[in-house]
Amino acid sequence: MGEYRIAVLPGDGIGKEVTKGAVEILKAIGDRFHHQFHFSYGLIGGEAIDQEGTPLPDQTLEMCKKSDAVLLGAVGGPKWDRNPPHLRPEKGLLQIRKEMNLFANLRPVKFYESLVDSSPLKPTVIQNVDFMIVRELTGGLYFGKPSERRVEQGEEAVVDTLFYKREEIKRIIEAAFMLAKRRKKKVTSVDKANVLESSRMWREVAEEVAKRFPDVELEHMLVDNAAMQLIRNPKQFDVIVTENMFGDILSDEASMLTGSLGMLPSASLSMTGPALYEPIHGSAPDLAGQNKANPIATILSAAMMLRFSFGMNEEADAIEKAVEQVLAAGYRTADVAQAGKRVVSTSEMVSEIKAAILDDAAIENIMQVYV
Numbered sequence: 400m401g402e403y404r405i406a407v408l409p410g411d412g413i414g415k416e417v418t419k420g421a422v423e424i425l426k427a428i429g430d431r432f433h434h435q436f437h438f439s440y441g442l443i444g445g446e447a448i449d450q451e452g453t454p455l456p457d458q459t460l461e462m463c464k465k466s467d468a469v470l471l472g473a474v475g476g477p478k479w480d481r482n483p484p485h486l487r488p489e490k491g492l493l494q495i496r497k498e499m500n501l502f503a504n505l506r507p508v509k510f511y512e513s514l515v516d517s518s519p520l521k522p523t524v525i526q527n528v529d530f531m532i533v534r535e536l537t538g539g540l541y542f543g544k545p546s547e548r549r550v551e552q553g554e555e556a557v558v559d560t561l562f563y564k565r566e567e568i569k570r571i572i573e574a575a576f577m578l579a580k581r582r583k584k585k586v587t588s589v590d591k592a593n594v595l596e597s598s599r600m601w602r603e604v605a606e607e608v609a610k611r612f613p614d615v616e617l618e619h620m621l622v623d624n625a626a627m628q629l630i631r632n633p634k635q636f637d638v639i640v641t642e643n644m645f646g647d648i649l650s651d652e653a654s655m656l657t658g659s660l661g662m663l664p665s666a667s668l669s670m671t672g673p674a675l676y677e678p679i680h681g682s683a684p685d686l687a688g689q690n691k692a693n694p695i696a697t698i699l700s701a702a703m704m705l706r707f708s709f710g711m712n713e714e715a716d717a718i719e720k721a722v723e724q725v726l727a728a729g730y731r732t733a734d735v736a737q738a739g740k741r742v743v744s745t746s747e748m749v750s751e752i753k754a755a756i757l758d759d760a761a762i763e764n765i766m767q768v769y770v
């Protein structure tokens with residue numbers, strides 16, 4: 400029996416509700432496949448500021464570094480929006496990504512036939528969409544220094560910095576090529592090379608890396624065009640690789656190809672240490688505490704954890720299959736609700752997915768006896 404330590408950081412707002420659901424699903428997987436998952440909980444974000452005076456307490460970071468994988472909900476909320484930069488919940492998230500070297504953020508965008516009418520886009524546009532956004536996560540505009548307000552020639556001014564070392568660009572582009580090699584063999588490198596020097600180096604590095612992957616096609620695309628192409632013809636994409644902020648924005652946009660921001664999971668990987676798994680959405684203050692949020696993005700993030708961190712392909716498949724079954728059976732949280740479908744709460748959706756996982760196990764047991 401395998402034993403695995405999972406650090407859980409629920410965070411703020413709906414982060415608490417969706418991680419609770421994903422932990423229930425992991426426990427069901429543990430029961431069905433005979434693994435022992437040990438969960439330990441830590442503070443991050445606004446709640447950590449309130450209780451510990453910092454958005455990322457040392458004990459949270461230590462616990463995560465010692466774990467086999469981290470599951471995170473979301474951070475932030477209006478309560479902390481006027482805090483100084485070092486006391487913002489989002490700072491805790493940026494810090495944990497940096498401290499754990501989680502440079503590669505994988506955000507799969509996958510079409511679900513049952514949700515075809517939940518997306519505002521036409522079925523012909525979204526059917527069979529299946530691509531991966533590879534977002535650089537520990538550099539770029541969210542980390543560059545200086546990032547501050549100042550006075551210049553007597554005027555109030557402000558600066559943020561987009562900084563990368565060549566090596567940081569190289570490793571994320573290599574990660575994208577390695578993924579593409581195992582997929583449809585196409586990398587779209589998204590930048591703003593017509594304006595930004597950082598993007599011109601990004602392009603150069605992409606060209607260099609591409610030489611080592613002759614069977615993978617490389618195309619460059621400017622980010623404004625990419626935002627449009629995602630809506631015009633998303634099926635053209637296989638792997639998109641891009642700078643931190645570009646990836647942040649494009650992935651929220653891409654989520655609507657599936658019908659909701661509440662559907663997109665992510666994995667944040669480092670070269671060596673434990674990885675972190677989180678939905679791509681935020682703490683949704685408008686839904687917090689109402690048992691209405693879609694837990695599927697977090698549940699699918701847990702599936703990514705099983706696949707990437709623990710090598711449990713069958714277990715990850717079981718979660719993904721259960722999600723598809725429950726959607727096909729007509730269960731919907733409010734964000735993907737459609738006429739004629741059954742609208743359920745967060746906890747009801749979790750229960751349905753859990754039942755689908757355990758029902759499948761029961762069928763398997765019967766088959767083992769009779770076949």
Ligand SMILES: NC(=O)C1=CN([C@@H]2O[C@H](COP(=O)(O)OP(=O)(O)OC[C@H]3O[C@@H](n4cnc5c(N)ncnc54)[C@H](O)[C@@H]3O)[C@@H](O)[C@H]2O)C=CC1
Pocket residue numbers: 413417472473474475476477489492659660661662677678679680681682683684685686691692693694696734
């Ligand atoms: N990874 C993280 O922890 C992130 C944190 N944030 C923080 O979250 C707070 C709110 O930011 P917003 O811009 O409103 O982004 P958001 O992602 O929290 O919400 C945007 C919209 O999507 C909806 N939504 C999000 N997740 C959903 C789910 N699982 N099910 C159903 N609907 C869902 C929300 O109700 C809202 O209408 C801010 O403090 C922001 O800084 C934002 C993005 C990511």
Ligand SMILES: CC(C)CC(=O)C(=O)O
Pocket residue numbers: 489492493541647679680
């Ligand atoms: C703090 C933000 C960078 C979080 C976010 O929007 C994201 O990671 O998608």
Ligand SMILES: [Mg+2]
Pocket residue numbers: 647648651679
């Ligand atoms: Mg985001």
